[in-house]
Amino acid sequence: MSIYRNWIAGEWFAGNDVSENVNPSDLNDIVGEYARADPRQVEVAIEAAAEARAGWREAGIMRRFEILDRAGSEILARKDELGELLSREEGKTRVEGVGEVARAGNVFKWFAGEALRPGGELIESVRPGLSVEVTREPVGVVGLITPWNFPIAIPAWKIAGALAYGNTVVFKPADSVPASAWALTDILVRAGVPGGVFNLVMGRGSVVGETIVNHRDVAAVSFTGSQEVGQRLASQLVGRLAKVQLEMGGKNPLIVLDDAELDIAVEVAVQGAYYSTGQRCTASSRLIVTRGIHDAFVAGLTKRLERVRVGAALDPRTDIGPVAEAKQLRGNLDYVALGQQEGAQLVRGGDLLERDRPGHFMNPALFVDARNDMRIAREEIFGPVACVIQAQDYDDAVAIANDTPFGLSSGIVTTSLKHASDFKRRSAAGMVMVNTPTAGVDFHVPFGGRKSSSYGPREQGRYAAEFYTTTKTAYTAA
Ligand SMILES: NC(=O)C1=CN([C@@H]2O[C@H](COP(=O)(O)OP(=O)(O)OC[C@H]3O[C@@H](n4cnc5c(N)ncnc54)[C@H](OP(=O)(O)O)[C@@H]3O)[C@@H](O)[C@H]2O)C=CC1
Numbered sequence: 376m377s378i379y380r381n382w383i384a385g386e387w388f389a390g391n392d393v394s395e396n397v398n399p400s401d402l403n404d405i406v407g408e409y410a411r412a413d414p415r416q417v418e419v420a421i422e423a424a425a426e427a428r429a430g431w432r433e434a435g436i437m438r439r440f441e442i443l444d445r446a447g448s449e450i451l452a453r454k455d456e457l458g459e460l461l462s463r464e465e466g467k468t469r470v471e472g473v474g475e476v477a478r479a480g481n482v483f484k485w486f487a488g489e490a491l492r493p494g495g496e497l498i499e500s501v502r503p504g505l506s507v508e509v510t511r512e513p514v515g516v517v518g519l520i521t522p523w524n525f526p527i528a529i530p531a532w533k534i535a536g537a538l539a540y541g542n543t544v545v546f547k548p549a550d551s552v553p554a555s556a557w558a559l560t561d562i563l564v565r566a567g568v569p570g571g572v573f574n575l576v577m578g579r580g581s582v583v584g585e586t587i588v589n590h591r592d593v594a595a596v597s598f599t600g601s602q603e604v605g606q607r608l609a610s611q612l613v614g615r616l617a618k619v620q621l622e623m624g625g626k627n628p629l630i631v632l633d634d635a636e637l638d639i640a641v642e643v644a645v646q647g648a649y650y651s652t653g654q655r656c657t658a659s660s661r662l663i664v665t666r667g668i669h670d671a672f673v674a675g676l677t678k679r680l681e682r683v684r685v686g687a688a689l690d691p692r693t694d695i696g697p698v699a700e701a702k703q704l705r706g707n708l709d710y711v712a713l714g715q716q717e718g719a720q721l722v723r724g725g726d727l728l729e730r731d732r733p734g735h736f737m738n739p740a741l742f743v744d745a746r747n748d749m750r751i752a753r754e755e756i757f758g759p760v761a762c763v764i765q766a767q768d769y770d771d772a773v774a775i776a777n778d779t780p781f782g783l784s785s786g787i788v789t790t791s792l793k794h795a796s797d798f799k800r801r802s803a804a805g806m807v808m809v810n811t812p813t814a815g816v817d818f819h820v821p822f823g824g825r826k827s828s829s830y831g832p833r834e835q836g837r838y839a840a841e842f843y844t845t846t847k848t849a850y851t852a853a
């Protein structure tokens with residue numbers, strides 16, 4: 376098996392250490408072997424990115440547009456093949472894998488256009504005879520650190536944004552899912568991204584990630600992953616006055632009101648809580664249900680879960696693939712045990728599933744009689760585990776929904792326009808959904824949350840410019 380290499384300073388570099396990319400649907404299937412960059416190689420990548428800054432700025436917006444657009448076109452043209460690769464390495468179903476690749480392609484197309492959109496303002500000065508221009512400039516070398524749950528879409532929205540606004544990039548994907556990151560790099564290289572402007576450094580966070588975060592030439596770091604790591608990185612980065620953007624966990628509430636249409640409520644809950652194996656920071660892990668509909672909702676959801684098929688990611692009959700990693704599976708099972716110790720009632724699933732091939736399969740777990748102060752209701756589990764919390768009425772439901780250390784996404788299922796409008800206003804989350812799952816977002820609008828979920832400016836859409844650029848105010852005397 377040939378070893379996939381890192382792209383550093385315009386060349387493919389081998390390494391002394393290699394990671395095996397294992398298919399979570401079949402632990403005997405090795406997707407590929409990927410070189411891990413050593414600290415010196417990461418430094419070379421950063422130095423190359425620093426040197427490439429001026430040339431990339433001068434290359435101009437048409438060149439940026441062409442490269443990003445070309446990359447987007449190839450990603451879209453190869454979405455089935457790349458989607459299959461993604462599903463093989465991460466475990467989401469083929470439909471989800473292909474959908475994620477299409478999203479990545481569209482992200483590149485959108486940011487290609489963004490490179491061309493006019494920026495800046497010409498403002499009258501308060502002093503006669505002066506004019507003021509406010510323009511945006513790239514921040515410089517940007518480090519991008521991404522997680523395993525969206526192996527191509529998250530890298531895409533960070534890389535495309537960084538490059539569109541004229542920055543150079545050092546990109547570190549999660550060690551367990553390098554295949555999609557490598558394929559994306561290969562596409563960018565063939566799309567014509569100049570040497571040094573974009574660098575791929577695969578490997579472990581403790582080695583590659585730390586080197587990026589602590590290097591003085593890295594002006595900004597965009598990170599998606601756990602709150603624990605994100606918070607630590609932020610203090611290191613702020614300590615040396617670098618810019619930082621964090622997208623971390625969620626404990627997203629889905630409120631179901633008495634007036635909800637039951638079928639819609641059940642479907643929105645199943646999709647939001649369990650699809651993609653619950654491995655989305657936007658997953659609905661707290662189902663907050665008012666008294667009048669509670670029993671019917673629990674019965675409907677339990678029945679619906681009987682029809683959900685857990686299986687190999689590439690089996691067309693599968694609704695929910697395996698858990699992506701052994702460590703994550705162990706964590707999920709520990710939370711299932713903890714929930715029972717805390718007094719919540721496990722009404723379905725939560726156990727390991729045997730398939731014909733060895734894989735990280737578990738039955739989606741549903742708890743009822745949970746309280747919002749239980750750890751299963753406060754901590755991000757990041758797996759197919761959801762709990763139902765009963766609320767007295769709408770106001771009680773909103774109070775419970777907002778009582779969380781997180782604030783990424785929230786949802787409500789209701790036929791009441793009054794409650795829907797009110798909830799959009801009162802929800803303490805960065806994204807609010809009405810009659811649609813808390814997970815699954817558009818690629819051209821801001822993404823991010825509040826409290827412990829996010830830190831720094833929003834990702835995606837035009838709002839991405841806040842992180843990837845810095846403003847300059849110029850005064851000219853007539
Ligand atoms: N919001 C989200 O989308 C995500 C949330 N999570 C949450 O985090 C939990 C743990 O998942 P996990 O993958 O371990 O998340 P991590 O936060 O450990 O990993 C996210 C990224 O950060 C890197 N990293 C880890 N340590 C460092 C470091 N010291 N310096 C720089 N980079 C570092 C990782 O590298 P590597 O893994 O390669 O070593 C990976 O690329 C999940 O159970 C879930 O709760 C996880 C993923 C995504």
Ligand SMILES: O=C(O)CCC(=O)C(=O)O
Nearest residue numbers: 654655656657814815816
């Ligand atoms: O829900 C989505 O579409 C995006 C989720 C996401 O970005 C994440 O889980 O990290």
